[in-house]
Amino acid sequence: MTRIVSVDVVDLRFPTSLSLDGSDAMNKDADYSAAYVVLRTDEPGLAGHGFTFTIGRGNDVCVLAAEHRAAPLVGRDVDALVGDLGGVYRELASDSQLRWLGPDKGVEHLAMAAVMNAVWDLAARVAGKPLWQLLVDMDPEALVDTLDLTYLSDVLTRDEAIAMLASSMPQRAERVADLQRTGYPCYTTSAGWLGYSDDKLRRLATEALEQGFRHVKLKVGANLEDDVRRCSIAREVIGWDANLMIDANQVWDVPQAIEWVQALAEFKPLWIEEPTSPDDVLGHAAIRKAVAPIGVATGEHGMNRVLFKQLFQAEAIDFCQLDAARLASINEIVPVYLMALKFGVPVCPHAGGVGLCELVQHLSVFDYVAVSGTTEHRVTEFVDHLHEHFADPCIVSDGAYVLPSQPGFSAEIHEASVAEYAFPDGSFWKGRQAADDVVDAAGSIR
């Protein structure tokens, strides 16, 4: 019998703020970080890996929350655990004292995502399959047994969920074969960070087209004049057949969002992403009405399934950008996919950060094979950062994710990366502290 012998949760921080990678109108100095959970077992070589993604300070708060949340897993029989992936979710989620701190939102929910991502990674490794395949191979009823449908029955019942998944069974093998040929289409955000110069934007957008991408996304929202200039440059480079998306990272109130987006309408963006507070369902609905035919996209800060349910009910979005490290793993992500299908909203998962691309490629493959059966209006984010830290990094070729083939959720991080970027005791951060101390000793202003 294999048991979980310990849970390690590591505070990993990568110093991305040094290069302004990841800079946008809201987040000027992100240090991409992960609260990284490893479920260690007594079987040599077998562990479950998962994480939530943060942007620096406060990652330690998520680590502490994940330690609490995962504590009941120590000592568990691995086969029993991965044989009841709904039961373990419900058990961990049912701690009413921890629930009070959300419910289902903020730090505690990020921690739940990290822990359950590790549990699903472990399940896929035990099965010897990449996670997307574990999901695709699951009987519809067995998969639905793992899902958290709480608070959703006015929109999605258990029977409906089973029926939706069952209807794709005959096509699944063929769809897997499709994707093995084509990969899953993605777009790049790497060109458009707000901190990049016009020249860098021009160069990166040109490179993106050369690499086969058909979508380019720009960060906007700090200064309208700059946005007009940057959108002009982007359209010059990519022309009018490729897609331009814009992303405001929540900086606007509702009336301001409408005004600003209308001022950029001449550049025909496919979508405006995160125009306002991620919590504002009715605000997104108002913006969507006002800026059509420009689409409204949001979801990377979509806190839980109840928020997405309402975004669909209110017809507030054209694109659903759920996040694999903010929703509570497969248990909560699959219900959002099913609701999206019911309401006809394509899911284009949020990625980037550290490791999100590794996670979401599994979700998009699952969507195509077992849920929507199409890539129409669907494109998954890709940002070409930090993949070198992953044991099974995503591979993008000709503007598409290549199907992951290794067992697991692609969430494992190299031990050498952990040793270097663990905060504050990894070699990178210790070295930086030592350098700061030298500067301090010399009397300079930090």
Added chain:
Amino acid sequence: MTRIVSVDVVDLRFPTSLSLDGSDAMNKDADYSAAYVVLRTDEPGLAGHGFTFTIGRGNDVCVLAAEHRAAPLVGRDVDALVGDLGGVYRELASDSQLRWLGPDKGVEHLAMAAVMNAVWDLAARVAGKPLWQLLVDMDPEALVDTLDLTYLSDVLTRDEAIAMLASSMPQRAERVADLQRTGYPCYTTSAGWLGYSDDKLRRLATEALEQGFRHVKLKVGANLEDDVRRCSIAREVIGWDANLMIDANQVWDVPQAIEWVQALAEFKPLWIEEPTSPDDVLGHAAIRKAVAPIGVATGEHGMNRVLFKQLFQAEAIDFCQLDAARLASINEIVPVYLMALKFGVPVCPHAGGVGLCELVQHLSVFDYVAVSGTTEHRVTEFVDHLHEHFADPCIVSDGAYVLPSQPGFSAEIHEASVAEYAFPDGSFWKGRQAADDVVDAAGSIR
């Protein structure tokens, strides 16, 4: 010049689960807890006290988050700090790395509430006034300068906020005099915890009436048969002139909530509280339509001002039960009061827990004097637990809160209580651990 010399954040936990005080359909074993912030100054006797409220495990996560959030306050000049209560809020809230963990929700927002409650307590002490009076005496424009109106301008502009507050200026003195005579009406939840026997319910409801309360609230939602019996007992005791409220603590999906409340309609509850997920604006709107004339109440888990904005826009609630330790203190609470006034929704703050009654009495007085000018349809929660730990405990007489008169936000906790209930090193918890160790040594099952 007086400075803040340190910030202490203490993990305080009271063992309320031992008596089933606080038991409801969702929360069966709450240990009422506070992440308690003390801003210490170099002026003898001057400190700022604040807290957020939790129910046990995870309180340490809030403590860590509050330590991070309050760190920039150390070394600050107290006069400058309390002279710019909007500036300090915006500074602390603008940490984009911490914002990622919400935004404005969950652990990070609870921590913000704790810290800003302490800042407002300090401000009131420096002014030598109870907090309600500090607010009432502030010039409308100065008060609005402290408010967080971000994401609200589609419903509440700065100019509107100023005008609403200015319109009450001529009546304020008279209204203070009113409340000094009558107090502010409250209701009791002490009778209705789910873990109490029928006899205890009967006795406590009888006592509540004798003490002058005109409202009694029962917890429901675990078992319909029990709920029918308990509502019958309550109506037998209080008759049909007094008000009965019921509270499901989020246990239902939307269709189930409608069905269950309709089954209790014969008892004519004034409101059904927390029928479903606190995030489900559209769900509350659907329930409200279906169960009218029974009112719908929610808000103790209302995560931020954007949620309340939508509850009002969607006409989803009849009573707004904001929480003084979940919203980010006065800076965010006052905007919710102003939006509630605009939409005609009475605010009946959530209280109970530990210390929430001490806080919300200030809010209700402010509401009457400076915002709504009425107590019609308004009643503030009161639970008779744990007041003995407070240096300036609330006083309830004849079913009404007596106006607080001491300087501050009534948030200071006795040092002896801190010494006893700090977790895990206070004398109570150490003693309990020692007792458990004895049991363990004797080989008993814990």
